[in-house]
Amino acid sequence: MNRYLLMLCGVSFFLSLGACTSGPQVPLEAQLINSRATKVSGINAPQVGAEGVSFALESPEAIFVTIAGQFNGWDPKATPLSKDSEGIWRITLPLKPGKHRYKFTVDGIWLPDPHNKEFEADGFGHYNSLVVVPK
16 A cells, blocks of 8 residues: 555544544534634634624635625625734624524635534535524
8 A cells, every 4th residue: 555545544534533522513624724724712603793793713824715605605705804913804794684604715715614613514525604693
């Protein structure tokens, strides 16, 4: 067996271990991409407020961060976030009441929100983050 195949088998085994834990957790794909989008203290799951839903993602080295979801037709270029001086990308969206599925794109790479433990399978072997806006 060559080294490349062994490496792939090892990654496959590592990924399968993530599915064996119990309780709500951030999807493994978000954990694996934490080098591009890392948690910081003070950033929580999306915050629902009077002005809308506020999303935040720390990725100081990113060039372009967007959010895509049902609310914008899953268009990865339609809703860019703004980067502050600390490297945190932010946006507040006026979402209607209901359940909204979304993902971030960081320099073209799709990932669920690493700060949000609410998620569901997307039907393509990955996960969408969820936020519920009350009536």
